[in-house]
Amino acid sequence: MIIEANKLSKKYKKVKFKGLFKKEYSESLAVKDVNLSIKKNEHIGLVGLNGSGKSTLIKMILGILQPSEGxxxxxxxxxxxxxxxxxxxxxxxxxxxxQLRWDLPPIDTLKLNKEIYQIPNEVFEKRLTKLTTLLNVENFLFQPVRTLSLGQRMKAEFITALIHDPDLIILDEPTIGLDVVTKNSIVNFLKTLTKKTIIFTSHNLEEVENICSRVLILNKGELILNKEIKDLDNLDTPTTIKFTSQENLQEISKYVSNVQKISEDSYEISNIKKNEVKKILSSITSEVNIQHIEVKRSKLEYLLEQTAKKSGEL
Structure with a gap:
């Protein structure tokens, strides 16, 4: 096993000042009784709302924080x-x-890591060539980090994190703010790392489903879901259909019910049950003159929404 946790908990002390000299202490549980095992080469999606305990769990895995219990x-x-x-x-x-030095080119940080991890010259050059090829990196490794675009910098961050050939890769929202092309490039790259163990946290749940084989959902410190992605296919999660058309809402509503207009020529039908999707799609495509159509059914998004409602956070 790469990681094994048994009844893992972490408490934080909170200090509240009551007057000038009087303090009142309270405790809050950031992680509560988590049992977890992660095998070699698994790609794990760690999902949860803000404050769910994801960062605390990762810090305990890394040894930055000491568990309170377990x-x-x-x-x-x-x-x-x-x-x-x-x-x-x-x-x-x-x-x-x-982790890159702002005024230095990424290659300088890579060379520093080469010394820290004691990577032989030949091995370093071979890995660098392979990673730059996989990530389609051009010559920007020799430009100061401050001159790079966000997409270029993130690709350099990946190369820096992987140059010592780690067994475990922890990715904390690595695609946040990236354009679609760069994001897809990184997602495709991560899918090639089949001989690495990955813990991937993201608010983009489609990416989690695309990259990971198993998902963990944390809520208020508790591990409430630990399932293989393939097992989520049986969930009857609502589907949303979005399409664009020059026809007006009144005309479209003759053929399809519960349509909502979301912009000048964009329409949406939400909360569609699994067994109704084909019928509605057939009606739209045969009766309405559409320019573009999109079907979205995010199982993880649905599970998170249900979690938030139960917790009173929505």
Missing amino acids: SIKTFGLDPIKYRQKIAMHIGIVFGQRS
């Missing part, structure tokens, strides 16, 4: 005691934080 092992070791040792086998990419 136990966790990373590569079979105590991540607190052996933090430096396990760090040699982990690569991390943060979408909102950079």
Whole structure:
């Protein structure tokens, strides 16, 4: 096992000042009784609303935070005691934080990592060539980071995180803010890493479904769902159909019910049951003059919405 957690919990102390000299302490549970195992080469999607405990769980996996209760092992070791040792086998990419030096080109950070991880020259050059080819990186590795676009910088971040050939890759919203082309390029690249263990956190649930084989959903620190992505196919989650047409709402409503106009020539039908999708699609395509149509059925989005409603957060 790459990661094993048993009844893992983390409490934070909160301080509230009551007057000038008086303090009142309280505790909050960021992670509560999490049991978890992640095997080698699994691609895991870690999903949850803000404040659900994702970051705290990752920090305990890395040995940055010590559990309040329970136990966790990373590569079979105590991540607190052996933090430096396990760090040699982990690569991390943060979408909102950079490991690159702002005024230096990425190649300088890569060379620094080469020394830190004691990578032989020949191996370093071979890996660098392979990663730049896979990510379709041009010569911007030699430009100062401050001159790079967000997409270029994120590709450089991936190369920096993977240059030491880590066994575990932790990706914290790595595609946030990226354009569609760059995002698709990175998603396709991640799908090729079949011999790596990946923990992928993202608010883009379609990406999680596309990249990961298993999904974990955290809610208020509790692990409420731990399922294979393929097992979610049986869920009768609502479908949304969006289409564009020059015809007016009154005319379209003759053939399709519950249509809503969302812009000048865009329409939407939401909360469609699984067994009604084909019938509605047939009516739209045969009776309405459409220019574009999109069918969306995000199982994870539906599960998160249900979680939020139960928690009173929506």
